[in-house]
Amino acid sequence: MEGEHQIPFSVSPKEGSLEPNQEMECCIKFSPSLLFEYKSTLICRVLNCQPDMEKKCVVIHGSTLMPVCHFQIEESDYLSSGRRIPSLPAPCRIGNDISFVPGAPLNSDTKVIEFKSFGSGHPCVRYER
Structure with a gap:
């Protein structure tokens, strides 16, 4: 994941291997500690693909809410x-x-x-x- 600031996103699993036409489910966890609007890009890097092949990217967003009372x-x-x-x-x-x-x-x-x-x-x- 790439972003401008320390971001509260984590992805599981972090890496894996797939056969052709196989699918994998990933879980994105959002754990912010500050009140903020967050945006980052999740990039899938394929090690053995053509150099000119476009990277698979997903933009992810997250926003925090203030607690009612703390x-x-x-x-x-x-x-x-x-x-x-x-x-x-x-x-x-x-x-x-x-x-x-x-x-x-x-x-x-x-x-x-x-x-x-x-x-x-x-x-x-x-x-x-």
Whole structure:
């Protein structure tokens, strides 16, 4: 395969031998790591053909889509550093229901995801167990 940049296409098998009138199925895998439009040319090189014989070429295209949402979040020290205000409501199970009770202790398995939302600029906190 030839192209202008590092391309995210791979072909399997990379090589093989065919008898006259025989066919071979190839798999082209597209594995991009960047948001981009990709275009490359797949060229079939035949070793024992006439020098003036035209090369078999296939132009391949691929495009990436942005994920709906992607988070890369560092572990929060919101609970361990004591930044959580103890009087804030905490989720508590009462029977089959979960209620938020002011001043209740958090379950020891509680994890905190902390990030800034670009729309409002205010910290967002969500409790997960």
